[in-house]
Amino acid sequence: MASPVQDMQKIGEAKLEFLFWDIYNSSLYSPSGVFAKDEYPIALNIQYLRDIEAQDLVDKTAEEWEKLGFTQEQISPWLEKIATIWPDIEKGDELLLIVEADKRSRFYHNQTLIGDMQDETFGPSFLAIWLDENCSFPKLRKKLIGKGS
Numbered sequence: 001m002a003s004p005v006q007d008m009q010k011i012g013e014a015k016l017e018f019l020f021w022d023i024y025n026s027s028l029y030s031p032s033g034v035f036a037k038d039e040y041p042i043a044l045n046i047q048y049l050r051d052i053e054a055q056d057l058v059d060k061t062a063e064e065w066e067k068l069g070f071t072q073e074q075i076s077p078w079l080e081k082i083a084t085i086w087p088d089i090e091k092g093d094e095l096l097l098i099v100e101a102d103k104r105s106r107f108y109h110n111q112t113l114i115g116d117m118q119d120e121t122f123g124p125s126f127l128a129i130w131l132d133e134n135c136s137f138p139k140l141r142k143k144l145i146g147k148g149s
Contacts, residue, residue, distance in 0.1 A: 004098055004108050005043045009033030014143035015049075022049040026130065028144040035145040037131075043098040044127060044144075052089040058082055064129040064136060078122050082107075085115030099123030 008029035016023040028035065029043040058079055065075045085107055089095070096108040105123035106116045117123065128135065135141050 003111060004096060004106075004113075005029045005045065007031065008041070008043055011035045012144045012146040014140040016137060016140055024048045026140070026144060028130075028146075035131075038124070040099050040101045040103060040123070042127065043096060044130060045094055045096045047094045048089045048091060050091050054083070054086040054088050057086055057089065061126075061129065065125065067136060068128055068132055068134060070125065074121075074125070078117070078119070078125070081115075081117060087114070097123070097126060099127065 008031055011028040011030055011033055012035070013025065013027040015025050025047045027045045027047075029045070030036070030039070031041065035042075061082065062075060062079055065078075086095070087093075087109055094108075094110055096111075097105055098108070099105050100123075103120035103123050104116065104118055105126070107114050130137070130141060130144055133141075
């Protein structure tokens with residue numbers, strides 16, 4: 001089966017570690033292999049290094065959006081939708097988000113399409129968790145966008 005990102009090139013990659021735990025490896029892709037803010041398509045792949053329940057992922061996503069200044073009114077519809085899409089994660093699983101040129105988004109679990117988001121504001125807002133200059137993990141961001149070592 002062909003990879004959903006087979007026509008893209010890796011921009012950067014980074015591992016998220018928290019205290020003593022490895023949480024996930026992440027990779028960012030674009031057609032050119034270069035990060036350019038607000039240019040699509042773009043893809044973020046996360047390979048989990050531990051088991052995580054779907055609801056914990058949804059809760060952490062909500063927390064990160066709130067830190068970035070999103071309102072409950074903005075994020076509530078998104079959270080409801082991803083809660084119906086995301087599965088419980090087992091160590092080794094991958095979640096991939098592709099934000100297309102029209103800013104519509106598709107989620108894949110282990111290379112299989114599991115759902116999409118038609119809301120054009122969702123994809124950029126979701127990616128902001130990793131790519132916004134005010135994100136919670138600036139070192140990870142730098143590596144993902146190809147600016148860190």
